[in-house]
Amino acid sequence: MIKRLSLTATMMLTVVSAVAGTITNSIWSPSGCGAEPSVPVIDQASVDAYNKSANAINDWQQKANAYNSCMMNEANSDNAIIANAANNQQARLKAAIEKIQTETTAIKAKLNKK
Numbered sequence: 001m002i003k004r005l006s007l008t009a010t011m012m013l014t015v016v017s018a019v020a021g022t023i024t025n026s027i028w029s030p031s032g033c034g035a036e037p038s039v040p041v042i043d044q045a046s047v048d049a050y051n052k053s054a055n056a057i058n059d060w061q062q063k064a065n066a067y068n069s070c071m072m073n074e075a076n077s078d079n080a081i082i083a084n085a086a087n088n089q090q091a092r093l094k095a096a097i098e099k100i101q102t103e104t105t106a107i108k109a110k111l112n113k114k
Contacts, residue, residue: 021078028078033070037063 019032040056043049 019074019077020081021074028075030071030074032074033067036067 019030021028021030021032023029037060040053040060042057043053
């Protein structure tokens with residue numbers, strides 16, 4: 001039992017320690033991934049300019065893939081934190097409702113006997 005509690009506490013700390021994104025005007029943004037890389041412009045002025053553009057696109061693709069991966073990891077972590085918090089609050093409220101119903105039923109039965 002203690003081992004299970006320890007594992008649960010460790011998992012909760014791992015989830016809570018994750019970087020959380022931000023929500024502004026109903027738009028979620030990651031907060032731990034840095035700035036989203038800007039899409040490069042393809043320069044058609046010359047072959048040399050085009051080749052430089054192609055190099056910039058290759059560099060951008062690598063950065064965009066890294067940013068996307070970070071963003072998805074952060075979004076998944078935020079989703080898990082929100083789901084766990086909501087489930088915990090729901091369980092706490094359900095337990096409180098059940099407790100008060102049980103107490104009310106017991107008191108009502110006691111008073112009806114008098």
